[in-house]
Amino acid sequence: GENVEQHPSTLSVQEGDSAVIKCTYSDSASNYFPWYKQELGKRPQLIIDIRSNVGEKKDQRIAVTLNKTAKHFSLHITETQPEDSAVYFCAAGGDKIIFGKGTRLHILP
């Protein structure tokens, strides 16, 4: 089955700087790669997703890149703001999705 690795587990960046979170997956059949932001005790919120026929996708300050050959994908957040502080999860799959272990992002003032 699918196995998703996510790094780093914790990330601290100065407000205004960029943050990058990386994930790798194992199943070459996976074709859907979403990223979620989760507040404590709340449901995961989709922030961006990408399908395997696309290499990069951007939505304002957030971008995701996908390298199918290497089986890795990354989340890029530019011009970070205090409200970006949260836990972020990557996931991979198709008919079902498997989550990475998460990254706790701290935006430092």
Place this chain on the structure above:
Amino acid sequence: GAVVSQHPSRVICKSGTSVKIECRSLDFQATTMFWYRQFPKQSLMLMATSNEGSKATYEQGVEKDKFLINHASLTLSTLTVTSAHPEDSSFYICSASPVWGYTFGSGTRLTVV
């Protein structure tokens, strides 16, 4: 947009009792729903895939006799935690896939005392 409703949001039960959690797709039909469990400061772990009109598919290591799943209609899946014990205390979240992506319920915080 696609909405998944989950109830109850919180439940406290005594050890040895059973608890039922409901997951409903409000504005779309879901032939497949998914149940996840999340322990504090950990990730969402897929427990099982709920299939309308047929048996659920459980992930490796998940006890199917302990976590009973029923998906009797195109809009409702239920998860019953049987003979609950304190180690079953967790955050349970359901998910369904409308035309695009996955939509999550608001989760159920289960505490077994």
